[in-house]
Amino acid sequence: MSDQVVFKKPTMNDGYALNQLVKNSPPLDTNSAYCNLLQCSHFADTAIGAYQADQLVGFISGYKLVQQPDTLFIWQVVVSEKMRSQKIAKRMLEALISRVKPTFIHTTITPDNTPSHALFSSFAKAHDSAIDRQPYMDEERHFNHEHASEELIIIGPLR
Ligand SMILES: CC(C)(COP(=O)(O)OP(=O)(O)OC[C@H]1O[C@@H](n2cnc3c(N)ncnc32)[C@H](O)[C@@H]1OP(=O)(O)O)[C@@H](O)C(=O)NCCC(=O)NCCS
Numbered sequence: 001m002s003d004q005v006v007f008k009k010p011t012m013n014d015g016y017a018l019n020q021l022v023k024n025s026p027p028l029d030t031n032s033a034y035c036n037l038l039q040c041s042h043f044a045d046t047a048i049g050a051y052q053a054d055q056l057v058g059f060i061s062g063y064k065l066v067q068q069p070d071t072l073f074i075w076q077v078v079v080s081e082k083m084r085s086q087k088i089a090k091r092m093l094e095a096l097i098s099r100v101k102p103t104f105i106h107t108t109i110t111p112d113n114t115p116s117h118a119l120f121s122s123f124a125k126a127h128d129s130a131i132d133r134q135p136y137m138d139e140e141r142h143f144n145h146e147h148a149s150e151e152l153i154i155i156g157p158l159r
Pocket residue numbers: 025026027028075076077078079080083084085086087088089090091113114115116118119122
């Protein structure tokens with residue numbers, strides 16, 4: 001089934017579908033449709049969509065850190081529930097990294113998000129790269145107890 005999935009750079013026309021995909025994919029934070037439209041347009045060069053029969057079934061949003069343009073910050077990774085465990089997230093990540101060619105990947109993950117930790121650990125292992133976890137956004141100090149702490153994950157340098 002995953003053979004029919006194609007990976008490509010998104011366009012503004014994917015923004016609303018992305019908004020709905022994220023909304024249906026807990027524990028992801030939802031963003032406004034406006035934010036998703038910008039992720040699919042201004043930030044399209046550092047994003048990728050997975051499509052099956054022209055339907056959006058997966059997405060990685062991201063951007064280059066302004067002060068460290070060799071670093072790709074991955075904002076969110078999402079695969080629709082019915083399409084999981086078919087390596088779609090891993091294949092999207094590989095395709096995005098081949099296009100952007102960053103030296104480092106940064107992302108944030110809550111400590112209990114096992115699938116996300118598994119995805120990035122698997123990617124680091126496949127690239128024989130170091131992976132580091134450090135405290136970043138704090139539940140009390142930064143989220144006023146309204147959101148779990150987010151650890152910063154650093155992968156690289158990638159060769
Ligand atoms: C995280 C997510 C994107 C993974 O998508 P996926 O397409 O199912 O992942 P893949 O099939 O590409 O798997 C990648 C690796 O992670 C592992 N993995 C995926 N889901 C897993 C799970 N539930 N438990 C343990 N490992 C898991 C796979 O075994 C694979 O490892 P391997 O290469 O060593 O075999 C998907 O579960 C999702 O959308 N979750 C909801 C949103 C979310 O939490 N996003 C991440 C935070 S930004």
